[in-house]
Structure formats: C-alpha cells, structure tokens
Amino acid sequence: MLVALRVEGALSRAALAKRVGLSRTTLSEITADLLGRGAITKVDTDADVRRGSGRPAERLALDPSAGQYLGVDFGHRRVHVAIANASHEIVASGLVRYDDSTPWDDRLDLAFDAVDALTVEHGLHLGALQAVGIGVPGPYTGARPGDAAPVAWNRDATPVGVDEAFAQRYDAPVVVDNNTRLAALAEAVSGPDGPSDLTYVRLSDGVGGGLVVDGRLVRGSRGFAGELGHVTSDPGGVLCRCGKRGCLETVASVPAILAACRSRGADVEDLDGLAVAVDRADPVVDAVLREVGAAVGRVLGAAAMTLDPTEVVIGGEIVHVAPVIVEQAASTLRYELHSIPTSDACTVRAGRLRDSDGAQGALAATFHQSPLLAGYPEPGSFGASETQRSAQ
Amino acid sequence: MLVALRVEGALSRAALAKRVGLSRTTLSEITADLLGRGAITKVDTDADVRRGSGRPAERLALDPSAGQYLGVDFGHRRVHVAIANASHEIVASGLVRYDDSTPWDDRLDLAFDAVDALTVEHGLHLGALQAVGIGVPGPYTGARPGDAAPVAWNRDATPVGVDEAFAQRYDAPVVVDNNTRLAALAEAVSGPDGPSDLTYVRLSDGVGGGLVVDGRLVRGSRGFAGELGHVTSDPGGVLCRCGKRGCLETVASVPAILAACRSRGADVEDLDGLAVAVDRADPVVDAVLREVGAAVGRVLGAAAMTLDPTEVVIGGEIVHVAPVIVEQAASTLRYELHSIPTSDACTVRAGRLRDSDGAQGALAATFHQSPLLAGYPEPGSFGASETQRSAQ
Numbered sequence: 001m002l003v004a005l006r007v008e009g010a011l012s013r014a015a016l017a018k019r020v021g022l023s024r025t026t027l028s029e030i031t032a033d034l035l036g037r038g039a040i041t042k043v044d045t046d047a048d049v050r051r052g053s054g055r056p057a058e059r060l061a062l063d064p065s066a067g068q069y070l071g072v073d074f075g076h077r078r079v080h081v082a083i084a085n086a087s088h089e090i091v092a093s094g095l096v097r098y099d100d101s102t103p104w105d106d107r108l109d110l111a112f113d114a115v116d117a118l119t120v121e122h123g124l125h126l127g128a129l130q131a132v133g134i135g136v137p138g139p140y141t142g143a144r145p146g147d148a149a150p151v152a153w154n155r156d157a158t159p160v161g162v163d164e165a166f167a168q169r170y171d172a173p174v175v176v177d178n179n180t181r182l183a184a185l186a187e188a189v190s191g192p193d194g195p196s197d198l199t200y201v202r203l204s205d206g207v208g209g210g211l212v213v214d215g216r217l218v219r220g221s222r223g224f225a226g227e228l229g230h231v232t233s234d235p236g237g238v239l240c241r242c243g244k245r246g247c248l249e250t251v252a253s254v255p256a257i258l259a260a261c262r263s264r265g266a267d268v269e270d271l272d273g274l275a276v277a278v279d280r281a282d283p284v285v286d287a288v289l290r291e292v293g294a295a296v297g298r299v300l301g302a303a304a305m306t307l308d309p310t311e312v313v314i315g316g317e318i319v320h321v322a323p324v325i326v327e328q329a330a331s332t333l334r335y336e337l338h339s340i341p342t343s344d345a346c347t348v349r350a351g352r353l354r355d356s357d358g359a360q361g362a363l364a365a366t367f368h369q370s371p372l373l374a375g376y377p378e379p380g381s382f383g384a385s386e387t388q389r390s391a392q
Numbered sequence: 393m394l395v396a397l398r399v400e401g402a403l404s405r406a407a408l409a410k411r412v413g414l415s416r417t418t419l420s421e422i423t424a425d426l427l428g429r430g431a432i433t434k435v436d437t438d439a440d441v442r443r444g445s446g447r448p449a450e451r452l453a454l455d456p457s458a459g460q461y462l463g464v465d466f467g468h469r470r471v472h473v474a475i476a477n478a479s480h481e482i483v484a485s486g487l488v489r490y491d492d493s494t495p496w497d498d499r500l501d502l503a504f505d506a507v508d509a510l511t512v513e514h515g516l517h518l519g520a521l522q523a524v525g526i527g528v529p530g531p532y533t534g535a536r537p538g539d540a541a542p543v544a545w546n547r548d549a550t551p552v553g554v555d556e557a558f559a560q561r562y563d564a565p566v567v568v569d570n571n572t573r574l575a576a577l578a579e580a581v582s583g584p585d586g587p588s589d590l591t592y593v594r595l596s597d598g599v600g601g602g603l604v605v606d607g608r609l610v611r612g613s614r615g616f617a618g619e620l621g622h623v624t625s626d627p628g629g630v631l632c633r634c635g636k637r638g639c640l641e642t643v644a645s646v647p648a649i650l651a652a653c654r655s656r657g658a659d660v661e662d663l664d665g666l667a668v669a670v671d672r673a674d675p676v677v678d679a680v681l682r683e684v685g686a687a688v689g690r691v692l693g694a695a696a697m698t699l700d701p702t703e704v705v706i707g708g709e710i711v712h713v714a715p716v717i718v719e720q721a722a723s724t725l726r727y728e729l730h731s732i733p734t735s736d737a738c739t740v741r742a743g744r745l746r747d748s749d750g751a752q753g754a755l756a757a758t759f760h761q762s763p764l765l766a767g768y769p770e771p772g773s774f775g776a777s778e779t780q781r782s783a784q
Contacts, residue, residue: 197612197613213606213610214608214767218605220589220700221587221702222700227697227731228698231697231728232694235690242730243731244730301623302623306694307610308615308617309612336624340614340616346613
C-alpha cells in the first residue's frame with residue numbers, strides 16, 4: 001500500500017483499495033493504523049479529479065516527514081544510523097562512537113538511542129518503517145543457536161538475535177549483512193549507472209571487501225565472499241587475529257598503518273596525525289603508505305585477474321587522508337594486470353562515499369530495487385506484525 | 393522443431409506443425425530438407441495412437457545416428473573434437489596433435505579432417521548440426537578487425553574468423569570461448585547436481601581457470617575472468633611470457649614442472665616419465681610436486697577467500713599422474729582459509745574429466761541448457777542459412 005502511494009502519489013481510499021486489491025473494510029482498518037502511526041496523511045479531497053456526483057473523498061498520501069527505512073552500520077568502534085523517507089532520500093543520519101570492547105547489548109542500545117535522538121532532532125516519526133538494514137563487522141552467516149561456530153577472526157562476532165532485536169523494536173522486516181559488502185553495494189549504486197563488475201576493498205579498523213559479479217552483489221556460498229582482508233599479502237608476515245600470518249589486514253588496516261608509521265619514528269597517533277604528516281610530505285610516512293598501497297594493489301591485482309571487473313574501488317576514510325595509497329595501488333595493479341591491454345584495463349579509484357557508506361548500503365539493501373540485488377535476500381520478518389506485513 | 397522431437401519423441405507432421413506453430417506447407421518444406429540431410433527419419437505411422445478414421449500418417453523422429461552438436465577444443469598442441477547426438481550423448485570423439493608453431497589455418501584444417509574421419513569411422517552424418525562449440529587457448533574476447541589488440545600472453549592468439557570458418561563449413565550457429573572456462577563448465581555439470589560456486593584451475597601446457605559464481609559461469613567484464621595462470625605466485629620469480637614475473641603459469645604449467653624436475657637432476661622428459669618417477673616415489677620429484685601444489689594452493693586460497701566457493705577443482709592430465717599436487721594444494725588452501733570454520737570449508741578435488749574436458753564443455757555450451765549458462769551467450773549465426781535457423 002505504501003508502495004502504491006509512493007508510485008502513484010495521493011489516492012482516495014476507493015482508488016487505493018482497487019489498486020492493492022483489498023476490501024474497503026480491510027483497507028479502512030489499515031489506513032486508520034497508518035494514519036495513527038503517522039506514516040500517511042490526509043492531503044486533500046478528490047474533488048478536482050472527480051467527475052460524478054457525491055461527496056468528494058479524502059485523498060491519502062505518504063507523509064514526507066515520516067521515516068520509512070532505517071540503515072544501521074555497526075563498526076568495530078562506532079555505529080552509523082541513517083533514515084530515508086519513502087522517496088529513498090536520506091533525511092537524517094548520525095554517528096555514535098564506542099570502545100571496541102563494548103558488549104553487543106550496549107551497542108544495540110546506543111544505536112536505538114541514536115535513532116531516537118535523530119527523530120527528535122529532525123521531527124521525524126518512524127510509525128511505519130518499511131524495513132531495517134543492518135551492517136555488521138566480519139562475515140555474517142545468519143547463524144542461529146546450534147549452528148556452526150562463527151568464524152575465528154570475528155572477534156566481536158555478531159550476536160545471534162541482532163535481527164530480532166531490531167525487528168521487534170521497530171515492528172519491521174530486517175536484512176543483515178556484512179557491513180563492507182553493504183558499503184560495496186553503496187559504491188556500486190553511487191554512480192550514474194552502476195558497474196556490472198566491481199571489486200571493492202575497505203581499509204578501516206579492519207580490512208574487508210565486497211564484489212559485484214555479472215551485475216549482482218555476491219555473498220558466496222556461505223556468506224564469506226569478498227573477505228579480501230584475510231587474503232595473504234606476506235606469507236612470512238606478522239600473526240593476524242584470524243590465526244594466519246601476513247593477511248592484508250595486518251598490513252593495510254588503519255591501526256596497522258599507524259603502527260608502521262610509529263615504528264619508523266613518525267609521530268602519528270590517529271588519522272588526524274596522519275593527515276598532518278601527509279600535508280608536510282613526511283618521507284617516512286610516504287614510504288609506509290606506498291608499501292601499503294603496493295600490498296593492497298597486489299591483493300586487488302590477484303582478485304582483478306580472477307574476476308575481470310570494470311571497476312576497482314578502495315574505500316575507507318584513510319584513502320581520503322592519504323590518496324597516495326590509491327595511487328600506488330593503481331600502479332601495482334596495473335603491473336599485475338600487465339597482460340591485459342591498457343585500453344581494456346579496469347579503472348581504480350578511491351571510494352566516493354565517506355564513512356557513512358555502510359549505512360547507505362544498508363538502506364540500499366532495504367530498498368531492494370537495484371538489479372544488483374537479484375538473488376539477494378529480501379528483508380525478512382522477525383516478529384513483524386501482520387499489520388506491518390500487509391501494509392507493505 | 394528438432395527440440396520438439398527430442399522432447400516429445402516421434403510425431404506426425406500434423407502434430408509437429410501444431411507443436412511448433414508452423415503451417416503444414418512450411419513444415420513440409422523444412423521436414424523434407426531435414427530428411428534429405430539425414431537429421432530426422434521416418435520411424436512408423438501413428439496408426440496405434442490414432443482414434444479417428446483416415447489413412448495413418450507417417451511419424452518423424454530424430455535420427456539417433458545423426459550428429460547434432462560438435463564440440464572442438466583447440467589446445468596449444470592438440471585439438472579434441474567430440475560429436476553429440478540429439479539426446480546430448482557423445483557418440484564420437486577424437487584427438488589430433490600438432491606442434492605449437494602450427495599456424496591457425498592448418499589447425500582448422502586438422503580439426504575439419506578429424507571431424508570427417510570421425511563421421512566415417514562411426515557412420516555418422518552431420519546433416520543438420522544444431523550448433524558448434526569451440527574452445528580456444530587464452531582469453532577470448534570475440535575481437536573483430538579494428539578492435540583492440542589481443543592480450544599479450546596469447547602467443548597463438550585465436551585468429552579473427554575461427555567462428556565464421558566453422559559456421560560456414562557446418563552451416564550452423566557457433567559459440568567460442570576460452571577452452572579452460574569451457575573445461576570448468578564441463579566439471580561443473582559433471583556431478584549429480586552442479587556446484588553453485590566453483591573455482592577451477594587447469595594445469596596443462598599453460599595454466600588457466602574458470603569460475604562459477606552464484607550458479608552462473610562467469611566471463612568477466614571483457615571475457616578475461618578466471619585467468620588464474622597469470623596471478624602472481626612469486627613476485628621475484630622468473631619472467632612469464634605475459635611480461636610479468638612469477639605468474640602461477642611459470643611454476644605450475646606442465647612444461648614448468650617438468651623443467652623444475654630436470655633442473656634438480658630428475659630424468660623426466662614428459663608426463664610418462666613423470667609417472668614413472670612418481671611410481672618409484674622419487675624424493676626430488678616429490679619435493680618439486682609439493683612446491684607446485686603449495687603455489688597452486690596459495691593462488692587458489694586467495695581466490696577462494698575472495699569468492700567463497702563450494703568446490704575447488706584442479707584439472708589437467710598431470711593431476712592424475714601426480715595426485716600429490718592436489719593433496720598439497722588442498723593442505724595449503726586449508727591454511728589460507730584458516731579463519732573459515734572447517735565445517736564450512738569448500739571441498740578440493742582433482743578434475744573428474746580427463747583431457748577431453750574442453751570439448752565436453754564446448755558441447756555443454758552449445759546445449760545451453762544448464763542454469764549455469766544464464767547470461768552466457770547463445771550460439772550465434774555466422775552465415776548459417778535461414779533453413780538452419782528455422783529448424784532449431
């Protein structure tokens with residue numbers, strides 16, 4: 001019903017009942033509920049379009065100030081939330097930081113509080129959310145109690161039930177996926193026409209990735225596809241939290257990059273410090289960043305040789321602070337793809353989106369409109385009420 | 393029409409006309425042509441199924457001895473041809489060897505001669521070939537005159553026009569692709585239910601690969617997907633014919649493996665010699681093969697970390713001669729996927745099919761029935777006659 005109103009604009013109850021194939025009685029019950037929850041509003045009467053006799057009927061329309069979609073991106077150290085209206089425009093977004101030791105119950109509460117604060121600040125109401133999209137760090141397999149253990153490197157493994165917690169709080173269907181895969185989706189739909197084949201890596205507290213193959217977002221056979229952070233970059237390198245040596249994440253995560261700078265005597269505490277060092281063209285820092293770019297380029301080169309993408313994207317705040325990473329990665333990738341004619345080579349670029357990419361991707365997953373999402377799961381109902389489902 | 397006869401068995405002309413939606417007159421012309429070319433045959437009359445009065449009508453059926461599909465696999469040093477009947481069963485196959493300096497015109501003639509010899513030997517006729525599938529070494533981009541140059545490592549680049557040459561000789565639609573991708577397709581459809589996600593590599597005169605992602609055979613944005621032979625295995629390694637150093641092909645192609653054995657003093661001239669050395673458990677040869685397996689496992693590990701396949705397959709004659717390559721590759725791959733729970737790990741196995749895998753894959757591409765081929769090009773008409781097209 002909300003879809004009908006989004007597509008067709010304001011409609012009378014009679015026109016709406018005909019459009020969605022419900023009886024007038026059933027429809028009246030649902031519209032009363034949606035009016036009560038603020039999702040729709042009475043805009044005018046159909047007097048101007050009405051030809052016959054009789055009393056003009058009220059016309060109903062989506063309330064433009066109603067939040068219809070919620071996107072949430074849990075990182076290792078912060079949660080992003082973004083709210084989109086029925087036209088798929090983001091109407092509010094915000095960020096809350098936490099320590100990476102914060103338990104998941106607290107992370108959920110912080111996210112709920114952030115959403116509440118946004119609705120107050122922007123005068124929004126979330127009466128009839130159509131769907132919630134949630135990004136979580138590390139691979140997400142949708143495991144339930146009794147399923148196999150979560151993967152080893154997911155130190156703050158997503159607790160079973162994050163989907164239910166959101167479904168119950170907002171009485172809406174939920175879709176959950178790896179936050180980096182959702183960021184890849186956001187990058188893929190960010191351009192005028194999305195690439196048919198995208199290889200995406202994100203350098204953040206960890207390193208992850210996402211793939212679009214043959215015009216479709218790929219999850220892999222068990223939900224692990226795109227884990228470029230745990231491709232081996234240096235077989236004799238340092239031990240990774242996953243248990244292997246020399247994974248790309250041990251070289252190219254933000255903490256690893258900052259630590260490498262410090263180990264060579266550069267006074268770089270955080271991304272702000274890195275920005276200062278890059279501004280003054282610190283040669284030690286430049287050397288570290290070029291080595292990082294080369295490592296990223298080698299791993300992306302193997303992936304691009306395997307997948308033949310049209311576009312390779314390197315995301316994460318750090319690539320905006322230190323663009324030399326992307327420059328060097330592009331050069332190294334060009335070497336790795338030496339045998340492919342230059343005229344046919346894929347493009348390499350920094351991510352267009354900033355830190356909110358995961359939340360934007362979570363929203364894109366809930367819209368479920370892009371052809372990229374053919375085969376991708378639709379938001380599922382975990383305790384969403386019958387009213388909510390019939391109202392979609 | 394041939395499809396209708398394959399699905400429904402013998403039919404009268406009237407039933408056939410109804411089934412394919414053609415007039416009796418048009419249908420009679422086409423059936424006369426197909427009868428003349430030996431593709432179909434008169435089997436009996438419909439007297440036994442006929443209820444009404446009137447003269448029983450002849451029933452037509454596919455001629456089981458007619459070759460309906462031709463699969464051709466050009467390697468660097470041999471061409472395989474295989475002929476399948478209307479039931480998709482291979483009824484004849486053969487092999488002709490040539491030197492790797494043999495010009496393409498001569499290779500085509502050798503292939504045509506091999507097909508002729510097979511039809512004589514097996515008493516087949518190819519009067520109404522439905523399609524020809526052709527595998528060629530190296531990436532195949534379908535380039536035409538004036539297009540970008542073929543890729544650098546394709547030393548015997550497929551000449552423009554191999555598709556037309558076959559289309560004209562056999563008056564049938566043609567599909568051409570990289571022979572290793574076709575071998576991957578053959579492996580994928582060889583089991584009881586094909587894997588949804590397959591990563592395939594073949595160790596032969598060169599090293600190539602093929603991918604099934606999300607249940608579909610992947611060509612990549614420009615036809616280069618799956619080129620695992622030119623993923624870097626050893627950045628400081630020997631120069632590859634593609635211009636890079638240390639590509640997997642420089643380590644794991646059959647000539648590279650044999651050369652490595654010889655360089656350490658093992659008397660191994662060819663695969664037969666390697667088989668003898670493996671039989672007597674030659675420790676020098678065993679060490680070389682384990683190093684090869686580890687290199688293959690590292691490259692497949694990166695691919696599997698990226699793609700999360702259900703199955704990893706290592707093909708090529710050599711894996712049957714030296715199974716230790718697959719054993720070692722499986723161990724190395726297990727390490728590379730350390731962070732994925734063992735219960736979820738993909739299987740690693742040697743190819744089921746032997747050296748005819750490419751020709752079998754070329755046939756599978758012409759059948760174009762597997763869901764794996766959604767989005768894959770259908771055989772195209774290069775000069776095929778209208779009669780041929782309407783008869784499909």
